[in-house]
Amino acid sequence: MTKRSLFGTDGVRGLTNTPPMTAELAMRLGAAVGRYFRRDQQEHRVVIGKDTRLSGYMLENALTAGFTSTGMNVLLLGPMPTPAVGFLTHSMRADVGVMISASHNPAYDNGIKFFGPDGFKLSxxxxxxIERLLNEGVELAAPQNIGRAKRIDDALGRYVEYAKTTFPNSLRLDGLRVVLDCANGAAYKAAPAVLWELxxxxxxxxxxxxxxxINENCGSTSTATAAAKVREVRANLGICLDGDADRVIILDENGEQAxxxxxxxxxxxxxxxEGRLKGDTLVATVMSNLGMENFLRDEGIHLExxxxxxxxxxxxxxxxxxxxxxxxxxxxxxxxxxTTGDGLIAGLQFMKAMVETGKKASELAQVFTPVPQILRNVRYAAGKTPLEADQVQQAIADGEKQLNGxxxxxxxxxxxxxxxxxxxEANDQGKLDAVITQICKAVESAAS
Structure with missing residues (x-):
């Protein structure tokens, strides 16, 4: 398969008004996606949601121009969590869904991700x-076939009502005091409404x-503000979402993070x-902690x-x-x-466990003892490939030797x-810290 050059692991993302995150590219991308999904003369529709970044207006308009130029009708949802866009794409029988968001990134970044008609992200x-169509140019619709665009006023309410159905009808959240951090992002209206109505x-x-x-000193990547509020108001728990609300971090009653x-x-x-874990399997990435894998094994659960x-x-x-x-x-x-990560619905599952067991958040938030893990990020300049440098490869090999299995x-x-x-990850945290520091120095040297 040809390698993608524009799309990353979660759509197209970058610094606003800098390629590829420009209005011009967004318009062309909308046209390419519109042409990809509009394969006959029947009516076709696309739903577009966004988070709260100022640049969302610019990209929303550019995408709308691109889609309508190929004959797609555009339904504008306004500020909306990413999982809501996936849900509404399928629910409203759209051919494609679009979320304009850079998730947990700072406000000056933005991104565009797409959902297919089933509500799942594109393959x-x-x-x-789509990149091929973008590069080769797109045949535009005839003048009489240009698409229309309109705003959907009840989109938020549709998602709020759906999210509530994921919490058991027999249970209520009465008596739970919840600090809810919406990261000044896409869920700032939906999430408080759901929890209050429950x-x-x-x-x-x-x-x-x-x-x-958005995401500025708040949300799932900066929980200190919410943690302080949890302690101040003596809340039962805190729920911290990210900018597009597809991530969640839970805070217990002491402000400690899970x-x-x-x-x-x-x-x-x-x-x-409950007998509802299909295949007795949890799927997670290579980043998940070894402590979780050990816990799941003891529970008879396979980690994929x-x-x-x-x-x-x-x-x-x-x-x-x-x-x-x-x-x-x-x-x-x-x-x-x-169809994708949903921080609000995951938070509801945590609160369901609290209500059912009567346990405090602190009793449920530390299910296993993590193996010491260190994660550090090293920024590199455009055009650099530090991982390919000999000194980095040597530092990694030396680190593996020091950990010795x-x-x-x-x-x-x-x-x-x-x-x-x-x-x-390693049981000996001192040794692990030395190894990670050594590798980071080699990467920094290669990245400069």
Whole structure:
């Protein structure tokens, strides 16, 4: 298969107004995707959602121009979580769904990701073909066949009502005080509405987007603000979403953090007891902690590992018929409920366990003891390939020798940012820290 050059592990992403994240490219990309999905003269439609970045308006308009130029009718959803776009793509019988978001990245970045008519992200093969159309040029629709665009006023309500159905009718969240951090992002309206309507007392954080403050000192990648609020108001737990709400980090009543591995382990063991964990398998990436793998083994649950990226987790789940998977970063994918990671619905599953067991969040948030893990990021300049440098390869080999089988190393290029991610696990944290530091220095030298 031809290699993709534009699409990364989660759509197209970059610095706004810098290639490839320009209005001109977005318009051409919309036309290419429109041509890919519009293969006959029947009516075709695309739904477009976005997060709260200022640049979302620019990209939304450019994509709309591209899609309508090929005869696609555009349904504009407005600010909407990524999983809501996947849900509405399928629910509204759209041919394609688009989410304009750079997820957990800063406000000056943006991205575009696509969903097929089934609500799942596009395959590598589809993205290769779209890139071919983009490069070769797209045949435009005849003047009388240009598409229309309109806003869908009830899109948010559709998702709110659906999200509520994933929580058991027999249970309520009455009596639970929840600090909910929406990262000034896409879920700033939907998530508080869902929790409040299910009975929770909601203390909102990160619900005043201004186009520039998405993920800024808030959300799943910066939990200190929410943790302080949890302690201040003596909340039962905190739920921290990222900018497009496909990730979640849980805070217990003390403000202590539980990552995606802990949440997945809790849900997997709960579903196993209920007889609903398909194949008795959890799908996670190579980044997930060895401690989780050991815990799952003791529970009679198999851990299926994939490459990094929730798209690869979902591909494995769909191929093998598994229903639960995710990433340490907080993407929790439950295909019984959603086609991609859904931070809000994952948070509801955690609260379901609290209500059913009567246990505190702290008793549920640390399901297993993690093996010491260190993850560091090294930024590199455009055009550099530090992983190919001899000194980096030698540092990795030396690190493997020092660990001597008592741990593992994973050094990889990020699929969404110009970063080399250096991760290691070992029972001896001192030795691990020395190894990771050594490799990071070699990468920094090669990246400069």
């Amino acid at each position: 590598d093969e589809a993205e290769v073909e 009975g929770a007392e909601v203390i909102p954080v990160g619900v005043t987007p201004n186009g520039h403050n 990552d995606g591995d802990q949440i997945m382990a809790l849900i997997a063991s709960s579903w196993k007891r 590992r994939t490459a990094v990226g929730d798209r690869y987790v979902v591909e494995s789940m769909r191929k093998n018929g598994f229903a639960l998977g995710g990433e340490q970063s907080g993407h929790i994918v439950m295909t019984d409920y959603a 008592d741990g593992r190393l994973l050094i990889r290029k990020s699929g969404t940012e110009p970063l080399i991610r250096v991760m290691g």
